[in-house]
Amino acid sequence: MGRVQRFSGMAVTVDVVVLTIRDDELQVLLVERGVEPFRGRLALPGGFIRAEEDAEPAARRELAEETALGGESLYLEQLRTFAAPHRDPRGRVVTVAYLAIAPDLPVPVGGTDARAARWQPVWSVLSRDVELAFDHAGIVEHGVDRARSKLEYTTLATAFCPEVFTMTELRRVYEVVWGVSIDARNFHRKVTNADDFLEPTGERRVLETGRPAALYRRGPARTLFPPMLRTAFPPVLPSDPDS
Amino acid sequence: MGRVQRFSGMAVTVDVVVLTIRDDELQVLLVERGVEPFRGRLALPGGFIRAEEDAEPAARRELAEETALGGESLYLEQLRTFAAPHRDPRGRVVTVAYLAIAPDLPVPVGGTDARAARWQPVWSVLSRDVELAFDHAGIVEHGVDRARSKLEYTTLATAFCPEVFTMTELRRVYEVVWGVSIDARNFHRKVTNADDFLEPTGERRVLETGRPAALYRRGPARTLFPPMLRTAFPPVLPSDPDS
């Protein structure tokens, strides 16, 4: 019984689509490549899986190394594997893509590694205004699609929020990720009625103006029932400053 | 710039969870392993991805080779990648798992290959009454979960049906996969109201008894709106013959 590698030795990497909401926009975390191929081009954080390492720990390790983003609190799920034969010019590289969701961070994430990590609005990637290395633009598309559809049936939206958050912050997640406008009053009722979605902390947050907002924490539920269907909300049209 | 393989040469395989409904049970297609390790044990159909081959074509090829199941009509989607370091005793093998859905076939599928392919009720695998090779039991669990949840929001149910089918056949898919009982009359209205889910063929099928049933074909819709929520249906309790 010989070693397995003689059948089909391939390099296996992980790549992570980290999404967050910054400046009322859905943004993705990218790193500038320091080596060929695609040196200087933006790419998803990621790298090779080690010999004794499972894929998810590899994704967390690469994220921590390249972007100083981490902790068990970071939401991470497997997205899809990309295995097209020539997706990497160096040879046969199969990548296991992950989706991570992070709250808006107080400071811009900086890599401990030499490479600079930066947030980029997803529209600039999806429109191909910003060209990514390899097939990473397609991977970002998959990640955004996944996040958009998971908001409907799961409690994923809370992963975009810090540990405690207001109803409005949660609502903005849906509005920004879907590009829709949602009635704040009905939204409030809907999510407070959904079992175990949110836990009231009892605290309130006082803003510059207006009534203080109650603060909530994620509840134990992972699925959202009843679901929040996208189809129920009107899309926000891009505003025309000349009209 | 050296060859990529020196970073992390791993074997990459595909494994396919093929589900169908036979004898009013959800069943999975398994093959008996002809070689070590796990010789004689049941396993998912699958095998190594070739050097110039993408993952999905590899899944279709292995399925055709081992189970004589194929055609572009077969529903196939990527499920998840399993990459635990010691999931295969031969060494480092990463597998990309696929989910396929097949209609109940007129004849039992036989492999053109020497290995015998057979259908096995999924409960026997999920309960571990039947022990599979490698981590394949866990992969089957993932496949069944995926199929169950996709019935809710997509038109996947039609993939379990032949090209033309009756309303009752479609309803049985939901009942068997979810283990619930569904009111035939409300189901009929619900699916006929959903846009592009079904196309009436105009034909009718006469059974042994009862009114002839209208025949339908899959419509172009891939998502189901409004969704068919599992929570709306009462579970079927296992019947007790002594009561």
Added chain:
DNA sequence: TCAAAAGTGTTTAACTTACACCCATGT
């Protein structure tokens, strides 16, 4: 004429939507 399966209509309850209205804070 009966049994069995297909399909329609109707009642009632639940939920959603839109929006009037009240609340609590800073200025």
Added chain:
DNA sequence: ACATGGGTGTAAGTTAAACACTTTTGA
């Protein structure tokens, strides 16, 4: 006082569940 955002109440419209009832076949 008033502007601003937070939150509740409610009426109208929509959808879905339960089930009575009709249709169409074979025996």
